[in-house]
Amino acid sequence: MIEPQPLVAMIHAVPTAHRIAEEAFAREFPRATVWNVLDDRLLDDARRAGGLTGALRRRMLRLIGHVMDGGAQALLLTCSSYGEVVDTARALWGVPVLKSDEAMFRAALAGPYRRIAVVASTPPAVPAAVAQLEALVPAVRPDRPLEIVTALSEEAATADEAAAGHLAAALHAAGGAGADAVLLAQYSLTPARAALAELVGVPVLDGAGAAARELRELLAPGGPSVAAAAVAS
Template sequence: MIEPRPLVALIHAVPSGARIAQQTFARAFPEARLWNVLDDRLLDDARDAGGLTGSLRRRMLRLIGHVMDAGAQGLLLTCSSYGEVVDTARTLWDAPILKSDEAMFKAALAGPYDRIAVAASTPPAVPAAVAQLEALVPLVRGGRPLQITTVLSEAAARATGPAATADRLADALRAGGGDSAQAVLLAQYSLTPARDALAELMGLPVLDGAGAAARELRALLLGERAASEAAVS
């Protein structure tokens, strides 16, 4: 039986992802008791190795096993680079285990959008996001057509503050054809603080991974209670 305040573990590769996920869960899933686990060498070691090695996959599985064995009732990996390890973890543990942006992608694909833009500020985030989206299309979308526009703004990574980040992302979206999209997906947790400002600038819905994951875990762990509250709101 799930407790009224379920224990949700968040495994992070960078401190900024941890901060943003905590802030987002406080708004979208306030009932959760959060357990943050940070290994700030995960990304550097993957880059040095040229990708995920067997050793790195086992390392992430050990981190997942650590929180599951200690009673976590749900888990979110906030680092997209290790998302493929989730597929293995789901065969080992029954609790909900989410990839960083999986809930956002599913929400976008199930929504009324035929044209979406994926915005990022670091080059590796773009192909990773597109690969996940394309893998989910046949599972979520069926035969509905989908046009994906990808936009990279490395200037957004250098911007200071949400407003400046949103400005740089909006510039890149307009220049790259993203302004014809019906929704914008943020491919990194680090861009989440700019979501509302970007939505206002573009006049479009902007989806973020952390918020979508928090809402999905809340629905999975609180079930009917979460559904009834959403219906009332």
């Protein structure tokens, strides 16, 4: 039986992702009860160790076990660095567990887009996003061609309100002006989504919003988002 207010847990490595994901769920899946767990040492410890170690994987699995024991009906890991732990979690627990951006990648690949641009403000985010996107192609759209364009704007990381302009400029310089859709490779860029969409004139997808919509369809099918309800009224 589907709960009227399904409990969705989110594990974060940075406080910014916590806020952005909560805003996305409030907009796209307001029926969900959101449970936030923050371990703000996860990224620093992974960087210091030179990547994920066995101890860090076990630490993330303990955090996942904590929310599962607490009754979580779904889980979103907002830190892409720990995405590889998801496969283990899926084998151990029988509830939906999402990597930070995989719902966004699936939505993009399932859409009518032939040319997709991936934008980021930190260099490691670009190859990581492209690798995940390409890995999903055989399962989601094996028979349709796809061109991926990437753009990096490190200025956008600290530009706040001007981030959209920096991203649009980087996209144009990278030859991505003709893209059919733009994907934000980091949660931190989500506040620039609407302004960037206006500047480039094509849909701009973000990971948190896509995750909220996917989990809404899994846990509360047919339930409207706040945005949809506003349009209907």
